[in-house]
Amino acid sequence: MQTIIKLTLTNAWRSRHLQIFAGILLLAFIVSAINSVLVLKAKEQQFETARQEVRQAWLNQGPQNPHNAAHYGHYVFKPVYGVQALDNGIGQFAGAIIRLEAHAQNEPKFSPAESRTDSSRFGEISFSWLLQVLMPLFIILLCFNAVSADKEQENLKLVAAQGISNRQYISGKITANFLVITALACAGLVTQWTVIKLMANATATPQDVLHSTIWFAVYLVYFLILTTLSVCTSAWAGNSKNSLLLQVAAWVLFIIVMPKLTANIGTQIYPMQQRTAFERAFRIDEEKGINGHDSQSERYKKFEDSLLKKYKADSISELPVNVDGLAMDAGENYGNRVYDKHFAKIRTAIKQQNSISKYASLINPFLAVRNLSTGLSQSDYQHQLKFVADAEQYRRYLINNLNTKMAYGGSKTGDWDWQVDSKYWETVKDFDYSRPSLLWSVKNYWYEAGMLLLWTVFAGLLFVFTAKKLKLI
């Protein structure tokens, strides 16, 4: 087997067209590394500066009415992680900044696609794209004639006559080509690391290293599967030309067409509500509630009555609390229920749409790897959801804190000019986003991980079967 490996490596090393393709790939690695690091670094620096400015503005706003502060609002920023330099996932389109304010849950805004028209027009070369899409093409170019060329040039018979078994021969071919691919992928990873080290200083935390390692291992498994499939196809195909045509066709189908197709099927089967319809339904529910500013509604009257009963008072002015604060808090609670109900529908629709590509990874390992890859690099939809949920939780904490201050801080009902002193602001905690763990990131993708394992087993069986059935003449 070692002899076969050595021969295949020498042949690949000396092949002109592979040299050219590998050169292009290496160049693309460098471009993608610079590109992704630039994007992340810009985000990271801008966000960190802005985050500090926002907090300073909050702390230094001086004496102020709490509800004014609530309307002025606050901003939270989705943190940037080093591992996202490997796979930016939905980062291009997902908003990373949320404005938090009273009465409303805002959507995340300011995705790179919104602010950087150049990249959204031309698309970006990312490391994950190179590994997911371009590397399989390279594997095909490397392996499509692994066995068929030996057949065509009668070398296979000579090799077999020397007393080497089919199994040794094919496993040697697979191993050697896999080594070539691994070496190239490692070169890409080293490029990525080097550029990160040179251009950004402290982006790689131990957790980033852990995520990156597993991330890379997933890709190596993917390459092993593809190499095995390619070499075995070469053994079954009548000749090299057929083998190449078949494999390129499979590449187009599984890697180019199917991902788009699953996305389209997803949106067809599970259509998302139109934005206008969503907003209309939302308004209808919202208007039934109270918001603390409108004292005419039926719910508001009920709310007042319950307060008078609770404090055993006859009129609002007798109450020891500021009813506006309490009413706004009740309004928040009601509004939150409306938001939760309507956003849950949207999220369910997105999850259902995504589930098509998830289940399609049974017949397409590319989809399994793509989904796992964004999960491990924490640039997936699940992570966006977690950020939005955490930000919303913080908004509720923040607004509740302000309303409570308004209600019990010593102000009278109807006194909207009342101010808290400037020391109060420090008692409100800053938004501290806790980064999800590795296990959290993986647990949404057990299915995909299982499918990748299944594909590995399938590739192994195909190898055994091919070695058994390989026809020499």
Next chain:
Amino acid sequence: MPVLQALQLGKQYGGTAALSNLNLSIEKGEIFCLLGQNGAGKTTSINLFLGFTNATSGEAKINDVTVQPNDVATKKFVAYIPEVVQLYGNLDGIENLDFFSRLAGFKYSKESLRGFLSKAGLQSEAHQKRLSTYSKGMRQKVGIAIAIAKNADVILMDEPTSGLDPKATAEFTKICKELAADGKTIFMATHDIFNAVNVGTKIGIMRHGELVHTLNTRDITAGELQKLYLETI
């Protein structure tokens, strides 16, 4: 004991017999030349001895060991020179020889490898040139060197002189005779009647998968053989 033996050997492809009831016995040091038209069963016989395909009836034996497909037991006794010796164009002569020798389990020094190539008649300037620059005759010589380096008892050759120029054929014939003198057994399928008489010790003529005549070359001239061959087919 015969080195190469076929006992009622037969091979069918989808109902048609490519080879039927072949009985052969070839001794050490003999050169057996198999004549016959394309499709007469020459290559099938060689493939059966190599275990590249399974026999539908009878058995092929080398050194009294029955040949089984996907079994490497008899492989060490045989060397093989295919009709087209293509080898690996990106490797030079020495590297090709080294690769195939290692497959057979031999690790030779560079000097020994050069020795085999020279013995096969390849001029030493060519040893370190890539095979893609070689002529057919030169590649054939590397093929012969591979067979010599394997040090096998039997060398099976499938139309080894097709496409060779007369000088290369003459050199090839000379090498075959030397190998036979060293005690090797050669079994060769060929279309070249003149060369068969020249190099062979025995000649067989095949037709429609059957061995029709077997004769000793010392009993026959090239002209007589040609006449017999044309009458047979």
